[in-house]
Amino acid sequence: MAKILETVDQRTQLVGENRLELLLFRINSTQLFAINVFKVKEVVKLPPLSALPGAHPCISGVANIRGHSIPVINLRQAIGFSAMPTDGGDANLIITEYNRSVQGFLVGKVEHIVNMTWSDIMPPPKSAGRNNYLTAITRLEYQGVSHLVSIIDVEKVLAEIIRYDVRLSEGVLDESLLPKMSGHKLLVVDDSSTARRQVKETLGQLGLEIIEVCDGLQALELLKSWADEGVDVSSALLMMITDAEMPEMDGYKLTHEVRSDSRMKDLYITLNTSLSGSFNNAMVDKVGCNQFISKFQPDRLVEVVQDRLRQVLT
Missing domain, CATH: 3.40.50.2300 (Response regulator)
Structure with missing residues (x-):
């Protein structure tokens, strides 16, 4: 599964050309979701998880990835659906780095990577309301079928799990x-x-x-x-x-x-x-x-x- 990202370093040339690559995955059987490849460190099959008492309800546990303890966020639960089971055959872990922190997202089947231009990426419709978990949507042909792809607002997901403190350290404010x-x-x-x-x-x-x-x-x-x-x-x-x-x-x-x-x-x-x-x-x-x-x-x-x-x- 990690091989899906083997050429990620070569993809840096896309940025600055108004292009991106999306990692497509599922959290249910009907919808395709995506995040930008540049946020992804690797994709692995879901390993055994250790419980984390007192953690946020959307944290399914902690995974040990090559000696590093990584919190695992149940993405399906975090964006408002029922929690995804951790014992499913299609359960995968997308390990990401956002805002100088590393975390894993529990998802279902990981499909593949698609190359897009940012001009093909549209904001979510205003009718979706202010509380949706999408930063954008796009449409693409995949396996001979036209799919609507929802791009997750990971920053919103993380902000609801990890509180960001806007208070300033002493001496910073002039x-x-x-x-x-x-x-x-x-x-x-x-x-x-x-x-x-x-x-x-x-x-x-x-x-x-x-x-x-x-x-x-x-x-x-x-x-x-x-x-x-x-x-x-x-x-x-x-x-x-x-x-x-x-x-x-x-x-x-x-x-x-x-x-x-x-x-x-x-x-x-x-x-x-x-x-x-x-x-x-x-x-x-x-x-x-x-x-x-x-x-x-x-x-x-x-x-x-x-x-x-x-x-x-x-």
């Missing part, structure tokens, strides 16, 4: 800058409502005006509309904080498009993503972001914003 934050605007671009809320709650402590959009294309259209109206985008926004993976246009392509437009090429851009740090450092250099922050680090987020304000004030 009290002398707080009066100067008022009136400054910041654009947050992320397809996960959970991630946007985390950023907003963190930076809300600074008194900034936060503008939210759901994907890179929306952000680009908004910035261009301001520029068309004669707004100096680079001055109007203290910075833009963008996720990497988003429907229709990813954060790398968004940054490239902004840098290519003379009216807003100097906009300060911070990449805020749960993808691996070493990979993103290379991509930041390639597309021209000013900063990179791994999710979710409230202290670091505030430090970057404060440093940017100091630059503007000097």
Whole structure:
């Protein structure tokens, strides 16, 4: 099963080209679900689990993977269905790394990997409501049948199991800058409502005006509309904080498009993503972001914003 990801290192070239690869899997017999391959470390058959007393109900236990204890999240239960049994023949474990932590997701049959463009990935319909567990959907031909594929909002799943604390460490907040934050605007671009809320709650402590959009294309259209109206985008926004993976246009392509437009090429851009740090450092250099922050680090987020304000004030 792990062989399905043997060429994952070669796939890094897709990012920055507005492309991605999805790992398809099932948690029931009828629907296809997916997550981005870049979040996946490996896929293994579900090993024996050790109980974890007092854990969240959606944690089925702990798996020992080559000497490392990894919490196993029952994904079917976490997104609102009945819990998936841990003794099924098709039970598999997708081991992922999000926000600098490693966890396993208990799923059913793992299908294969598909190569997509972000322009083929659409936000979930608004009629799905605000409490759904999807960041996006797409449609593809698989085994001769057209399938609707649901892309899981893993950040939302994790946030409901592992509480993210937006409180800042002592000494991080520069009290002398707080009066100067008022009136400054910041654009947050992320397809996960959970991630946007985390950023907003963190930076809300600074008194900034936060503008939210759901994907890179929306952000680009908004910035261009301001520029068309004669707004100096680079001055109007203290910075833009963008996720990497988003429907229709990813954060790398968004940054490239902004840098290519003379009216807003100097906009300060911070990449805020749960993808691996070493990979993103290379991509930041390639597309021209000013900063990179791994999710979710409230202290670091505030430090970057404060440093940017100091630059503007000097």
